[in-house]
Amino acid sequence: VTDGNWGIVPDYTPYRFQRRFGDGAADWYRVDLQTGERTLLAREVQFGVEAGDGDSPVLVYGDDHWSAIDLTSMQKTVLAEGRSFTQPLFDHDYPGPHPPWGVGGWADTGEAVLLYDKYDIWLVELDGSSATRITRGEEDGRIYRLVQMDSDVSFGDPYVIDSSQPVWLSFMDERTKDSGYARADLRSGRVNVLLEEPAVVNSLTKAEDADRYALRIQRWDDSPDVFVGGTDLSDLRQVTRTNPFQSDYAWGHSELIKYTTDAGHELQGILVFPAEFREGEQYPLILYQYERLSDGLHRYYTPSQRRYYNYQVWSQEGYFVLMPDIVYEPGRPGPSALDAVEHALDAAVATGHVDAERIGLIGHSWGGYQASYLPTRTDRFAASVAGAAITNFLSFMGAVHWNGGLPETGHWETGQARMAVPYWDDFEAHLESSPAHGIEDLETPVLLMHGDEDGVVDFRQGLEYYNYARRAGKEVVLLVYPGADHSLIREEQQVDYHRRILDWFGHYLKGEPAAVWITEGESWVERRKRISN
Known part of the structure; x- marks a missing residue:
């Protein structure tokens, strides 16, 4: 409801079929709150409608621009004409329509709205007369966003800004x-x-009755702490x-690396140094991947046996850790990952600190998919660990996401798998990105992990890959955790998996003797003994 006279409601009925496959379209209607009469406001809207305060126009995004629609007159006005606020493929690498960057807030005058592009904040008049860029983030690589500190604003309500007062902005430099x-x-x-x-630097809040502010700061090697200061933040305490x-423990440091893919994408990755790094020596490397990870350069991460994909532990165990960014081409998730990872590895090896013959690969869920796929397309890895991995691009499209109760088709075509079409419309593309359909070329030892009650990636995906690889005479081990869902929750399972990861990489990357479970398997009784020690 935008004021006392009108409301707005979506109608998804005309698009029920395509909504199953990730299409979010709806027709939006103005509703007369006195009579219930409906009037079509906008047809086939992909990204919802933004409602302001009181009798402000509503905003609709489509055809690469924002439009304001007055609910009384139904007059439609194009805002910031000629200026795109759409996320490009580099930033939204999914098939289908690309969303806008979003609405930051509404001016209390009722005459303007604050809109985002990738870097900047724009003050845009609702009558279409002008659009003023407030920040200059594009020039210096800073991404600016409004900070909302008004605790009286409920979730979903418009953020109304006092135009007579300075506004707080957060920013991040995408380069550093x-x-x-x-x-x-x-x-x-x-x-x-x-x-x-x-x-x-985040979590800025203001004292209720004083011009004092609190915020949190965390660094790679310094856990989050609270700081308090005045209006200009110059006297932070x-x-x-x-x-x-923490000073009692060895701690590695992190650096950004840069690389350019064959597709022309300029990307970054985090390179974590071993905690006891010595110049002139070469070290094994573990490549942990998902999608984009470089924004975590300064993020603190606590070493723990229960957080089994723990790059701080790996650093303390004498490994470099590489966490690259990956940008995907729709319909080619596998080749896109290979393109990015190959170039990220080249950049890491070029430092002279990494032994190119001792590189391991690891990931979970979508990262598990890539950890099962990449070794079937390249021989650069000495070992891989794939947790809860999608492994068959033909069978998984027909699976069910049991935790959500929906078929995988939406996730498959327009969601994370990014395949754009069902397999029968592009059979070769599905084979090209399918781990199981390259199993004959696998030369890397692979450790698979799956919970047998995984409600996100069906356990049978891990089982298929394992059986295919065993039949092909490949070196593969499957860990199955009874009763486990997509992630391991029970402490004994978390610690067990954590230790087995170290065993696996210790053997294949450091040359340590193979644990018995790697060469001969392990019974339930033996596993219980192992966990208790």
Whole structure:
């Protein structure tokens, strides 16, 4: 409901069939709250409708632009004509329509709205007369966003901004991953950067009855702490000290690497150094991947046996860890991952610190898919660990996401799998990205992990890959955790898997003697003994 006279409602009925496959279209209607009469507002809207405060027009995105529709007159006005607010393929690498960057807030005058593009915030008049870029993030690689500190705003309500007061902005430098806060005057367009740190700076809040502010800062090697300061944040004082014992432990450092894919994408990755790194020596490397990970450059991560994909533990065990960004071409998730990972590895090896013959691969879920796929298309890995992996691109499309109760078709075509079409419309593309359909070329030892009650990726996916690989005479081990879902929740299972990962890489990347379970398997009784030790 936007005011006392009108409401807006979606009708998904005309698009029920395609919504099963990830298409979010709906027809939107204006509803007279007195009579219940409906009037078509906009047809086949993909990304919803944004409602402002009071009698403000509603915003609809389509055909690469925002439009404002007055609910009384039904007059439609194109905003910021000629300016695109659509996320490009590089930033939204999925098939189908591309969404806008979003709405930041509404001016309290009722005459303007604040819109986002990738980097900047725009003050756009609702009558279409002007669009003013407030920030200059595109020039210096900073991504600016409004900070909402009004606790009285309920979820889903419009954020109304006092235009007479400076607004708080958060930002992150996409080149360095540094972050901080700024203040902007909407009337003059002046932006004043108050704080920028090589850290994750977030959670800015204001005291209720004083001009005092609190925020959190965390670094790669310094766990999150709370700092308190005044309006300009120049006098920040640390008021907490978490993990004071950390100085007693060896800790690696992280750096950004850069690489360009064959598809022309300029990407970044995190390279974590061994905790006791010595210049002049070469080390094994574990490549942990999912989709895009480089924004975590400054993120603190606690070593723990229960967090089994733990790159801090791997660093302390003497490994480099590489976490690359991957950008996907619709219909080619496998080749896209291979393209990015190959070039990321080249950049890591070029440092001179990594032994190219001792590289391991690991991932879970979508990362598990890639950890089962990549070794069937390249021989660069000495070992791989694939957790809860999608392995068959023909059978999985017909599976059910049991935790959500829906078929996988939406996830498959327009979601994370990004295949764009069902397999019968492009059979070769599905084979090209399918791990199981390259099993004959597998030369890398693969450790598979699956819970037998996985409600996201059916356990049979792991079983298929294992059986195909065994039949082909390949070196593969399947760990099955009884009663486990998509992630391991029970402590004994978490610790067990954590230790087996170290065993696996210890043998294949460091040359340590193979654990008995690798060469001969392990009974339930033996496994219980192992866990208790």
